[in-house]
Amino acid sequence: MIYHPETYAIPDERMKPFIDENEIWDFINKTANPTKERVREIIQRSLDKHRLSLEETATLLNATDPELIEEIKNGAKELKEKVYGKRIVLFAPLYVGNFCVNNCKYCGFRASNKKQVRTTLSEEELVREVEALEDNGQKRLILVYGEHPKYDANFIANSVRTVYKVKKGNGEIRRVNINAAPLDIEDFKIVHESGIGTYQVFQETYHRPTYTDVHISGKKSDYDYRLTGLDRAQEAGIDDVGIGALFGLYDWRFEVLGLIRHVNHFEVCYNVGPHTISFPRIKDASEYNMDDKWRVSDEEFVRLVAILRLAVPYTGMILTAREPAEIRDEIMSFGVSQIDGGTKLEMGAYSKEDDNQDLNKEQFKINDNRSLGEIIDELLDKDYIPSFCTACYRLGRTGEHFMEFSVPGFIKRYCTPNAMLTLAEYMEDYAKPEVKAKGEKVITKNLAEMEEGKTKELLKERLEKIREGERDLYF
Ligand code: SAM
Ligand code: SF4
Numbered sequence: 001m002i003y004h005p006e007t008y009a010i011p012d013e014r015m016k017p018f019i020d021e022n023e024i025w026d027f028i029n030k031t032a033n034p035t036k037e038r039v040r041e042i043i044q045r046s047l048d049k050h051r052l053s054l055e056e057t058a059t060l061l062n063a064t065d066p067e068l069i070e071e072i073k074n075g076a077k078e079l080k081e082k083v084y085g086k087r088i089v090l091f092a093p094l095y096v097g098n099f100c101v102n103n104c105k106y107c108g109f110r111a112s113n114k115k116q117v118r119t120t121l122s123e124e125e126l127v128r129e130v131e132a133l134e135d136n137g138q139k140r141l142i143l144v145y146g147e148h149p150k151y152d153a154n155f156i157a158n159s160v161r162t163v164y165k166v167k168k169g170n171g172e173i174r175r176v177n178i179n180a181a182p183l184d185i186e187d188f189k190i191v192h193e194s195g196i197g198t199y200q201v202f203q204e205t206y207h208r209p210t211y212t213d214v215h216i217s218g219k220k221s222d223y224d225y226r227l228t229g230l231d232r233a234q235e236a237g238i239d240d241v242g243i244g245a246l247f248g249l250y251d252w253r254f255e256v257l258g259l260i261r262h263v264n265h266f267e268v269c270y271n272v273g274p275h276t277i278s279f280p281r282i283k284d285a286s287e288y289n290m291d292d293k294w295r296v297s298d299e300e301f302v303r304l305v306a307i308l309r310l311a312v313p314y315t316g317m318i319l320t321a322r323e324p325a326e327i328r329d330e331i332m333s334f335g336v337s338q339i340d341g342g343t344k345l346e347m348g349a350y351s352k353e354d355d356n357q358d359l360n361k362e363q364f365k366i367n368d369n370r371s372l373g374e375i376i377d378e379l380l381d382k383d384y385i386p387s388f389c390t391a392c393y394r395l396g397r398t399g400e401h402f403m404e405f406s407v408p409g410f411i412k413r414y415c416t417p418n419a420m421l422t423l424a425e426y427m428e429d430y431a432k433p434e435v436k437a438k439g440e441k442v443i444t445k446n447l448a449e450m451e452e453g454k455t456k457e458l459l460k461e462r463l464e465k466i467r468e469g470e471r472d473l474y475f
Contacts, residue, residue: 015231017224018265019206024257027058034059039068043075046310047082049405051273057260057311061253069303073334076306079313080335084404085411086446087387087419088379089338090372091140091177092133093320095347096121096159098363100146102218104204106246108285108363109146111218115286115360119347120150123162130163132350134171136342136372137430139388139422142177142200144363147220153187156180157194164195170429170471174390177242181220182229188236197393198275201229202244206258210250214290234270239398241266242318244278247296252304256311263312272399276316276338277308283322283367286359302331309335314405321368328368329382342372373435376426380438385446387419388426391474412451414475417459420446421473424466 042056052060060072097120100109108116121129133141143159145151160176177198178191191199205211208223215221230241243262245255263273281296296304301323309317319328319336321343328339344350345362357365370378379386391414397403403410420443427439443463450456455475462473 013265014269015228015235017227019208019227019258019261021208024054024206024254024261027054027257028061028253031055031058031062034062036065036068039063040071043071043310046313047075047079049083049313051263051267051313052260052311054257054260054264057307058253058257060307060310061256072303072310073306076309076334079309080333083313083411084335084337085385085416086383087385087389087415088332088336089140089387089389090138090341090375091142091338092136092138092340092342092350092372093144093179093345094129094133094141094163094350095144095345095363096126097148097151098146098347098361099148099150100218101149102147102220103216104220105214105216105290106249106282106285106288108287108359112216113287117361119361121347125348125351126159126162127166128351129348130166130173131168131171132353134166134168134173135430136350137171137388137426138342138372139173140175140177140197140390141173142179142198142340145178145180147181147218151180153183153190156191160191160194160196170425172472174388174472175393179242182226182232185232185236188233188238192233192236192238196238197390198240198242199230199233199238200242200244200276200278201226201233202246202278202280203227203258203262204246205249205255206245206261207250207254214249230266230274231269234266239270239272240275240393242276242278243274244280244318246280246282247301247304248282248292248294250294252294252296252300256304256307259308260311263315272402273312273315275399276318277312278318278320279305279308280320280322283364284359285364286362288364298327301327302334305331305336306334314402321366322364324367325370329378332384339375341370341375343368373430373432376431377435377438380435380442383442385416385419385442386423386426387415388422389415389418389474391418394474413455416446416450417455418474420459421462421466424463425471428466 098109099118103110103112163173163176175197178196179200182201211223233241245259267273316337318338320340376386427436
């Protein structure tokens with residue numbers, strides 16, 4: 001068990017609120033004006049593969065000297081290259097319904113927004129969307145729902161089952177993740193049984209007064225119920241969970257420490273950290289009128305992602321199309337493990353092939369409109385290996401990010417070969433000829449760099465089988 005002495009969480013603190021605002025501010029205040037030596041020592045601790053403590057993370061947050069900021073960014077880059085290599089996992093969000101009983105000030109779906117056109121995909125419409133996504137080459141989806149009695153556990157579980165059943169051509173969805181409201185334990189069990197991957201619930205802000213201020217009414221206005229949501233998921237058997245904070249609601253340094261405190265709570269109570277961390281920044285939305293007191297600048301955003309990478313080196317990090325392509329490209333090198341591609345938020349938009357956003361039919365504005373094909377093309381240009389791998393989840397190897405990080409040789413034996421196999425499938429079935437040629441080059445280069453041995457021989461055989469028409473081969 002990973003235990004940090006500063007943590008007061010003990011196993012019977014499960015399902016109890018664990019954020020202490022004063023504790024977080026104390027860490028921020030007492031680490032002000034850190035010395036260069038101290039900051040460098042902390043970066044090195046992370047490079048030596050230690051999860052950082054709250055005190056150490058707060059010290060990095062307080063490093064404002066441009067030279068140190070550069071060292072933090074370089075440290076995150078080095079960690080990513082050293083541990084994770086060049087893979088980037090791709091997925092797409094699929095909004096199932098935008099009815100919502102809550103009033104979250106920042107969200108276009110909030111109940112009081114009369115301009116929002118409400119829709120729930122019917123089963124046929126859901127199938128059409130999944131077919132369109134499969135036609136583009138997607139293999140991993142995250143289903144997203146507003147919070148509404150219509151979207152109860154059985155509804156969510158049924159939509160997951162529907163998605164898994166859709167098979168168009170060589171297409172299939174191999175992993176369905178969820179972003180929805182937190183549930184009770186019995187309801188989480190129902191969703192778990194449908195075979196989901198990760199269940200994501202973002203706390204939005206860990207700062208209780210701000211939380212109360214922005215969640216005006218509805219079930220979501222209960223801070224503690226939200227905070228303990230993923231504890232109930234764990235109790236229901238969902239050990240693959242994703243946490244997140246919506247940056248722009250409160251001081252970003254406080255939110256980073258809130259996320260680390262959440263990680264720390266999971267480690268102590270469940271002996272496993274969260275599977276992923278998300279760090280969405282607030283974007284424009286229908287009838288949006290929040291002040292921008294806590295707006296996070298691009299420079300601060302880049303810093304916070306690098307600090308998160310160093311603080312929790314074993315966790316998957318997700319960067320979405322909320323951010324423009326240039327920011328995504330820059331931040332990807334700091335250790336982001338998953339990005340979405342070809343993203344559309346309007347319900348039904350994947351099958352309509354309509355690229356224009358209508359905020360009155362969507363949750364917020366996205367800033368990266370590139371298609372999946374364009375993103376893959378650009379990833380290949382930058383020497384990344386785009387991956388659709390779902391092997392660990394399907395072989396029951398849970399906690400794969402942790403294994404990637406901690407099991408020597410895991411990435412070489414499993415992740416890189418699986419990334420190459422899924423890329424090879426994509427190239428055979430969906431890529432334009434010039435992208436296919438680039439993909440071939442990346443695969444040849446990575447094969448050449450692999451150590452001789454059984455894995456390499458098997459990989460060559462499997463790549464050949466994919467060229468001959470076999471699918472879904474993995475290690
Ligand atoms: N309704 C569920 C809930 O609130 O948990 C599902 C989540 S919501 C559909 C997905 C996430 O989008 C939210 O948790 C929030 O962090 C984010 N979000 C909401 N409004 C946003 C905005 N204006 N800009 C960026 N992200 C936003
Ligand atoms: Fe509803 Fe979620 Fe939007 Fe809040 S963030 S209004 S709960 S969809």
